[in-house]
Amino acid sequence: MKFLHLCARGFPFRGQGLSQGRSNKMTTTQYIKFSDETLALAQRTIKRYPAGRQKSALLPVLHLAQAEFDGWLSVPVMDYVASLLELQPIEVYEVASFYSMFNLEPVGKCLIEVCHTSSCWLMGADDIVKHLEQKLGIKKGQTTPDGKFTLKTVECLGSCGTAPMMMIGADFHENLTLEKVDALVKEWDGKGERSRYC
Amino acid sequence: MSRKILIKNDHIPGINTLEVYQKYGGYEGLKKALGMAPDAIVEEVKKSGLRGRGGAGFPTGMKWSFLAKPEGVPRYLVCNADESEPGTFKDRYLMERIPHLLIEGMIASSFALGARTSYIYIRGEYFYILRILEKAIDEAYAAGLLGENILGSGFDHDCYVQIGAGAYICGEETALLESLEGKRGNPRLKPPFPAVKGLWDCPTVVNNVETIAAVVPIIEMGGDAYAGIGIGKSTGTKLISASGHINKPGVYEIELGVPVEEFIYSDEYCGGIRNGKDLKAVVAGGSSVPILPKHLILKTATGEPRLMSYESLGDGGFATGTMLGSGGFIVMDEDTSIVRNLYTFARFYHHESCGQCSPCREGTGWMERIIQKILAGKGTLADIDLLWDVQSKIEGKTICPLGEAAAWPVAAAIRHFRHEFEEYVTRPEGIREVRHYYRVNRLETV
Ligand SMILES: Cc1cc2nc3c(=O)[nH]c(=O)nc-3n(C[C@H](O)[C@H](O)[C@H](O)COP(=O)(O)O)c2cc1C
Numbered sequence: 001m002k003f004l005h006l007c008a009r010g011f012p013f014r015g016q017g018l019s020q021g022r023s024n025k026m027t028t029t030q031y032i033k034f035s036d037e038t039l040a041l042a043q044r045t046i047k048r049y050p051a052g053r054q055k056s057a058l059l060p061v062l063h064l065a066q067a068e069f070d071g072w073l074s075v076p077v078m079d080y081v082a083s084l085l086e087l088q089p090i091e092v093y094e095v096a097s098f099y100s101m102f103n104l105e106p107v108g109k110c111l112i113e114v115c116h117t118s119s120c121w122l123m124g125a126d127d128i129v130k131h132l133e134q135k136l137g138i139k140k141g142q143t144t145p146d147g148k149f150t151l152k153t154v155e156c157l158g159s160c161g162t163a164p165m166m167m168i169g170a171d172f173h174e175n176l177t178l179e180k181v182d183a184l185v186k187e188w189d190g191k192g193e194r195s196r197y198c
Numbered sequence: 199m200s201r202k203i204l205i206k207n208d209h210i211p212g213i214n215t216l217e218v219y220q221k222y223g224g225y226e227g228l229k230k231a232l233g234m235a236p237d238a239i240v241e242e243v244k245k246s247g248l249r250g251r252g253g254a255g256f257p258t259g260m261k262w263s264f265l266a267k268p269e270g271v272p273r274y275l276v277c278n279a280d281e282s283e284p285g286t287f288k289d290r291y292l293m294e295r296i297p298h299l300l301i302e303g304m305i306a307s308s309f310a311l312g313a314r315t316s317y318i319y320i321r322g323e324y325f326y327i328l329r330i331l332e333k334a335i336d337e338a339y340a341a342g343l344l345g346e347n348i349l350g351s352g353f354d355h356d357c358y359v360q361i362g363a364g365a366y367i368c369g370e371e372t373a374l375l376e377s378l379e380g381k382r383g384n385p386r387l388k389p390p391f392p393a394v395k396g397l398w399d400c401p402t403v404v405n406n407v408e409t410i411a412a413v414v415p416i417i418e419m420g421g422d423a424y425a426g427i428g429i430g431k432s433t434g435t436k437l438i439s440a441s442g443h444i445n446k447p448g449v450y451e452i453e454l455g456v457p458v459e460e461f462i463y464s465d466e467y468c469g470g471i472r473n474g475k476d477l478k479a480v481v482a483g484g485s486s487v488p489i490l491p492k493h494l495i496l497k498t499a500t501g502e503p504r505l506m507s508y509e510s511l512g513d514g515g516f517a518t519g520t521m522l523g524s525g526g527f528i529v530m531d532e533d534t535s536i537v538r539n540l541y542t543f544a545r546f547y548h549h550e551s552c553g554q555c556s557p558c559r560e561g562t563g564w565m566e567r568i569i570q571k572i573l574a575g576k577g578t579l580a581d582i583d584l585l586w587d588v589q590s591k592i593e594g595k596t597i598c599p600l601g602e603a604a605a606w607p608v609a610a611a612i613r614h615f616r617h618e619f620e621e622y623v624t625r626p627e628g629i630r631e632v633r634h635y636y637r638v639n640r641l642e643t644v
């Protein structure tokens with residue numbers, strides 16, 4: 001539950017203040033800027049809303065930011081989004097910390113999210129999670145030391161009829177078998193790029 | 199009794215494109231609508247008896263007629279495509295296969311409501327469907343079906359898709375509006391209802407994807423003809439998402455009133471239980487509705503065959519009945535642990551509670567942890583009573599219905615399967631023998 005989670009762990013960045021920001025290129029705001037293409041997309045999004053309601057573009061623009069800056073939202077990235085939408089930084093932080101798809105810490109290049117809710121559990125999701133934990137040598141919620149894989153469990157993703165399922169980045173993988181999982185891990189192990197975020 | 203209205207053309211190649219969609223009669227409903235008076239459309243929807251397909255089943259025509267219409271204030275139509283109720287995946291199917299049906303419904307409904315702008319709020323994980331919808335919207339603009347002076351009618355309309363970011367609570371209509379305004383998804387106190395003060399404090403109608411899609415055939419065939427389909431006050435057809443231990447999981451369009459037994463066992467629908475196993479229990483309308491054991495899901499307490507309709511599934515109240523809800527139909531075979539399955543629901547609601555109300559914020563956490571303790575073989579009989587007590591103290595004491603949605607599954611599991619909870623606490627050494635779930639790849643359970 002997100003609300004408590006904030007209180008318990010310290011609002012809002014799980015011990016990662018501005019000065020300790022882990023990411024190299026993002027420690028100062030001046031280097032953070034959308035590419036021209038992304039900036040145009042963001043501006044198009046803002047135009048969907050009546051004048052003065054640009055805050056409504058916050059969720060889509062945070063998705064763009066996450067896709068552009070290594071799959072997670074650092075404080076400087078959020079501050080940049082705030083300036084872009086003419087918001088106070090707190091308005092961005094409180095939203096980013098509420099929604100489960102926004103990562104407030106770095107994630108591996110390949111983000112694996114296995115659904116573990118009822119229908120998937122009924123069809124063996126626990127086996128998939130266990131298998132991945134063994135294969136990757138990490139527990140759910142962790143990232144491999146080489147930064148290649150992050151493994152998470154998530155709540156129902158609307159693929160209950162094709163369970164068990166997992167997402168890699170923004171892609172659905174359904175009707176999973178252990179062989180399919182093995183093939184996907186192998187494929188991603190050999191890839192240099194980051195899983196497609198959006 | 200198979201009756202396809204919404205997804206009748208779902209297997210035609212290219213039906214996701216405007217060209218093929220129009221070849222099969224697409225946008226004829228919109229053309230008819232634009233020739234009618236807006237109030238006459240609302241009247242047809244009222245006559246159709248259509249009830250909201252998002253879960254609550256509120257009459258759509260009535261909701262539309264509550265929309266406030268102050269001079270000079272814009273009105274909005276917002277489509278709820280958040281679809282996060284565990285067991286539900288029908289809106290995804292509809293948007294993926296026939297995106298133009300939703301868009302046609304959005305334009306026609308907006309015309310009826312006098313909305314210049316509409317938004318489709320889609321859950322964040324459905325990124326690929328966002329792309330499908332955006333492509334369809336682009337096609338509609340290019341064909342003059344969106345934008346200014348649509349088909350020469352003088353009606354102007356813009357439709358946009360907004361993406362969420364992973365929060366079940368944003369399916370609740372006021373949380374959805376908050377999220378659409380770029381805020382945390384905290385539900386609002388009601389009243390005022392969205393029909394009076396909704397998006398940016400303007401009058402707003404929020405409807406589910408399937409509800410808006412159903413407006414198209416209602417306009418085409420007329421409200422009376424639509425009301426002739428289905429049974430009693432459950433008019434029309436409904437998309438059912440079937441999952442769990444059945445031979446043929448998937449999305450089925452049924453005429454409301456199909457017997458549950460036929461739905462589970464006939465080859466037209468679920469095709470029976472996997473591996474020839476026996477049926478144990480069904481969650482008939484998404485995770486929030488009470489679970490029913492075999493004897494109560496196939497027949498009502500008075501021995502009538504149970505039908506797939508709002509009234510029949512609700513027969514007996516929560517003592518012996520359940521709800522049609524969102525149509526997320528989760529089937530469990532004889533080997534399923536009801537307590538372990540309940541744990542997935544309790545964990546879900548704890549994770550998804552927005553945290554505004556103490557009974558929900560604290561209660562969902564307590565329920566998850568007590569069930570976890572029972573599952574670990576460390577529970578006592580008093581814990582079962584404690585669990586009952588916690589769930590009973592949530593209902594009616596929260597801002598939004600998520601609190602109830604979290605409490606009802608727990609109450610129903612204890613009501614109908616108390617013996618199973620007792621087994622966990624009195625025979626913990628036997629727990630390892632309890633078979634839990636299907637092994638992936640293998641046709642056996644563990
Ligand atoms: C916690 C919660 C989650 C909900 N999730 C959804 C959802 O994902 N999709 C939906 O259409 N309605 C959902 N609803 C119901 C909406 O609040 C609202 O009743 C519905 O969108 C109205 O549309 P309808 O009348 O067409 O059903 C949810 C309600 C609650 C309380």
Ligand code: SF4
Nearest residue numbers: 552554555558596598
């Ligand atoms: S009932 Fe739960 S989800 Fe709904 S407003 Fe209260 S705390 Fe939030």
Ligand code: FES
Nearest residue numbers: 115120157159160
């Ligand atoms: S339960 Fe896993 S996708 Fe719905």
